[in-house]
Amino acid sequence: MRQPFGIPAWQHRWQARHGWLLLAGGLAGSTLLILCGIALQRQLRPPSAPQPGSRQLPSPPAQAAWISPLRAQCSVQDRALVQRLNGLRQALPQRLQRIRIDPSNFGDRFREDAFGNRLDVTPSMVVMHETVYGLNSAINTFITHHPNDADQVSYHVLIGEKGQIVQAVDPSKRAFGAGNSAFNGRWVVTNAKLSGSVNNFALHLSLETPLDGEDDGPAHSGYTAAQYDALAVVLADWMDRFAIPPEHITTHRHVDLGLERADPRSFDWQKLQIRLAALGFLC
Numbered sequence: 031m032r033q034p035f036g037i038p039a040w041q042h043r044w045q046a047r048h049g050w051l052l053l054a055g056g057l058a059g060s061t062l063l064i065l066c067g068i069a070l071q072r073q074l075r076p077p078s079a080p081q082p083g084s085r086q087l088p089s090p091p092a093q094a095a096w097i098s099p100l101r102a103q104c105s106v107q108d109r110a111l112v113q114r115l116n117g118l119r120q121a122l123p124q125r126l127q128r129i130r131i132d133p134s135n136f137g138d139r140f141r142e143d144a145f146g147n148r149l150d151v152t153p154s155m156v157v158m159h160e161t162v163y164g165l166n167s168a169i170n171t172f173i174t175h176h177p178n179d180a181d182q183v184s185y186h187v188l189i190g191e192k193g194q195i196v197q198a199v200d201p202s203k204r205a206f207g208a209g210n211s212a213f214n215g216r217w218v219v220t221n222a223k224l225s226g227s228v229n230n231f232a233l234h235l236s237l238e239t240p241l242d243g244e245d246d247g248p249a250h251s252g253y254t255a256a257q258y259d260a261l262a263v264v265l266a267d268w269m270d271r272f273a274i275p276p277e278h279i280t281t282h283r284h285v286d287l288g289l290e291r292a293d294p295r296s297f298d299w300q301k302l303q304i305r306l307a308a309l310g311f312l313c
């Protein structure tokens with residue numbers, strides 16, 4: 031069964047987020063706090079964090095399993111779409127704009143967790159976000175030095191309204207895109223005093239929010255065709271390079287254990303479906 035957007039918990043989550051956004055909104059000019067993917071390095075203490083060295087892994091709290099809206103599809107009738115996307119994919123190396131962000135906003139992927147257990151540093155999933163504010167606002171946040179853990183934030187890739195593809199963090203590095211989070215029962219605890227996160231094994235990608243989404247409403251006018259094109263091409267590149275299956279493409283809303291995130295709002299899975307199928311990644 032598919033998990034459509036607008037599940038019954040939607041309103042509750044937005045109410046929870048509402049209060050938080052009002053607080054954040056009071057901090058004038060601090061676009062950082064309004065970005066959907068605040069790193070939230072000050073994560074909640076897990077109920078029973080083991081002592082370092084015990085090698086006992088604290089499990090994430092219960093969470094609904096991810097049921098991907100993407101489904102197998104081996105052919106696409108729209109030949110023009112297939113041609114366009116394959117052209118875009120070939121041109122990705124030239125289109126990728128790499129920016130140098132402040133080192134406080136990202137890090138290396140941990141090779142050991144807080145309890146000495148070895149970790150696979152190959153990314154194995156993708157978390158999609160939205161910027162809430164514009165592309166340049168997000169970039170300005172990332173290039174700004176943030177000495178406090180709670181302010182540090184980044185995504186690997188930003189996709190602008192016109193289909194611009196901006197790589198802020200190399201996929202080999204750890205972007206600070208999600209705080210207290212897990213995916214299908216998995217998280218990585220890198221500080222025994224804090225709860226875990228998906229950041230160590232995730233790739234984070236954020237879509238620029240349209241102007242009418244610069245608020246805490248439950249929806250906006252959605253993303254452009256150019257954004258879905260760019261998204262599909264970046265996802266295809268990552269799926270290819272890191273053997274990430276389509277069912278490991280998810281949302282910040284789903285992985286967030288604090289039930290505070292709702293992004294990306296107004297995301298149309300069907301538009302991603304047809305594009306990934308056109309690129310041959312759903313067969």
Ligand SMILES: [Zn+2]
Binds near residue numbers: 065067068159293
């Ligand atoms: Zn987010």
